[in-house]
Amino acid sequence: MRRHVLSIAAAVLTGLAACSPSGDEAVEPADAPAALPPGRPAIYEAARAGPEEFVRALYAVHATPGAGMGEPLRPGQDPIYDRMLNAMIGADVAKAAGEVPTLNYDPICDCQDSEGFALESVTVTQSGPAAAEAAVVFTNAGETKRQTLKLVKEGPMWKVSDVLVPGRPALTETLMAAIS
Numbered sequence: 001m002r003r004h005v006l007s008i009a010a011a012v013l014t015g016l017a018a019c020s021p022s023g024d025e026a027v028e029p030a031d032a033p034a035a036l037p038p039g040r041p042a043i044y045e046a047a048r049a050g051p052e053e054f055v056r057a058l059y060a061v062h063a064t065p066g067a068g069m070g071e072p073l074r075p076g077q078d079p080i081y082d083r084m085l086n087a088m089i090g091a092d093v094a095k096a097a098g099e100v101p102t103l104n105y106d107p108i109c110d111c112q113d114s115e116g117f118a119l120e121s122v123t124v125t126q127s128g129p130a131a132a133e134a135a136v137v138f139t140n141a142g143e144t145k146r147q148t149l150k151l152v153k154e155g156p157m158w159k160v161s162d163v164l165v166p167g168r169p170a171l172t173e174t175l176m177a178a179i180s
Helices: 002-019 040-049 051-063 083-096 171-179
Strands: 118-128 131-140 143-154 157-164
Touching: 040 051, 040 157, 051 118, 051 131, 051 143, 051 157, 083 157, 083 171, 157 171
Parallel strands: none
Antiparallel strands: 118 131, 131 143, 143 157
């Protein structure tokens, strides 16, 4: 019986070895998954990959004509922002009570609308396993803009925790002043 089991095992291993590539043969890589078009699904996927991928996916929405974020989410519940920034955005809208809130533009592009948008550069500096800053330069409507996104990792995803634009208070400072 033992010989029979060993014979079967040897036959199976020989068959598997015949199917396996030798060290001399090139192995074809598996097809990579198709890249997602710019939008929320691509941003969420990139947020799991790393801070630079996340930032580039955020700006790809603005740089791609016809791309969009889909259905608007309720204020304060956008997964691209961290919990604290989401809470401030939600409080800003609630305090405005039907009026125009303080944050009445897209802080990622520092604009109402994207027109001829081009991402020029992204430089990410990671200060720890769950904290990074992205210095971003982009052109929108013929104007070159610079800003820094403060990023944190909440769970498996990178998120925006603040937006810094030269010459202005941080987005969190502006929102805190509005909701206080």
